[in-house]
Structure formats: structure tokens, C-alpha cells
Amino acid sequence: MNKKLVLIDTAGVSLHDSQLREQLDLLNSGAKTIHMFLALAANTQRSVLSDVVSTFKQSKLDGCILTKLDETTSLGGAISIALEEDLPVSYYCDGQKVPDDLHVARAHNLVSKSVAIMQKITMSAQQELAKGMSDKHAMALTVNGMVAHAHG
Numbered sequence: 549m550n551k552k553l554v555l556i557d558t559a560g561v562s563l564h565d566s567q568l569r570e571q572l573d574l575l576n577s578g579a580k581t582i583h584m585f586l587a588l589a590a591n592t593q594r595s596v597l598s599d600v601v602s603t604f605k606q607s608k609l610d611g612c613i614l615t616k617l618d619e620t621t622s623l624g625g626a627i628s629i630a631l632e633e634d635l636p637v638s639y640y641c642d643g644q645k646v647p648d649d650l651h652v653a654r655a656h657n658l659v660s661k662s663v664a665i666m667q668k669i670t671m672s673a674q675q676e677l678a679k680g681m682s683d684k685h686a687m688a689l690t691v692n693g694m695v696a697h698a699h700g
Contacts, residue, residue: 555646557587563603572607583610585638591616594625601633611638614653618642621669623662 556575561568575582586604588597601612612635614626630637637658643649651657 553647563600569606572604576607584608585610586612586635587615588612588626588629589616590614590623590626591620592626594629597626597629601629601635605633605635609635611636613637613639613641613650614658615641617661617665618649621665623658623665627658627662 561571572584575584584607586601586609588600592600612630614623614630614637617623617640620626627637629635637653639650640653640658640661641650642661
């Protein structure tokens with residue numbers, strides 16, 4: 549196989565399944581050229597992300613891949629967990645078409661993505677207001693969106 553990057557997915561295995569631990573141990577004992585990256589779905593609750601990272605930190609992780617950037621309302625939770633756990637964000641994915649939607653993570657790209665997500669939410673709230681929604685309800689949408697961003 550003549551590929552620069554091969555992704556192996558452990559989808560469908562529970563965090564608490566003993567087979568997961570066996571699979572990770574097998575990968576860790578394998579070739580020295582295997583680099584392990586943890587996929588963190590950006591649209592997942594912060595507390596769940598924290599549990600996932602805690603479980604997988606037992607393995608030698610080289611970084612993480614932030615996924616589902618196209619489905620989230622905030623990057624704050626995922627980025628906060630990565631920073632708190634000293635887990636480099638190596639890649640991000642913003643669509644279903646891998647490898648086309650898989651990108652090398654750079655700080656300026658993640659900041660731009662965060663701003664674009666916030667603008668999308670704000671635009672959505674403004675469009676609801678323009679459709680005749682009461683000012684009070686449109687403001688609640690915006691405030692709730694901001695609270696969700698602040699708390700991940």
C-alpha cells in the first residue's frame with residue numbers, strides 16, 4: 549500500500565467495551581509508524597467529550613481530529629477539551645466526503661471556522677426575526693446560542 553494516510557475507525561465499539569481496550573493495545577503494540585488520532589465530534593456535549601478523551605488517553609495519542617464541524621453550533625467545547633487535555637488538534641473534518649473534507653488543522657482555520665459558525669447562527673436568528681417572529685423570541689434564540697457556545 550502506497551498511501552500517506554490510512555484511517556482506521558473503531559466505530560460501533562462502546563467506550564466501556566473490553567474489546568476496545570484489546571483493539572487499542574493491539575494497535576499500540578503494532579508498527580512504530582502507526583500514529584493514533586482521536587476523533588472528537590464537535591457537535592457532542594462537552595462532558596461526553598471529556599469522558600471520551602479520558603478513556604482514550606490511556607493509549608498513546610498523537611492528537612485529535614475534530615469532526616462534524618459542518619453539523620455543530622460551536623467549536624468551543626471540543627477545542628477546550630483538547631487544550632485542557634494537552635491533545636493537539638491535528639485535523640478537522642467539515643463534511644461527509646473523506647478525504648476531500650479532511651483538512652490539516654491550523655489555528656487560523658479553526659478560528660475562521662468558529663467565526664463562520666457564529667455568523668451562521670446569528671444570521672439564522674436575524675432571518676427568523678425578519679419572518680415576523682417577535683423581537684423577544686429572536687433575542688432568546690441568539691442568547692441561547694451564545695450561552696451554548698460559552699458552556700460548550
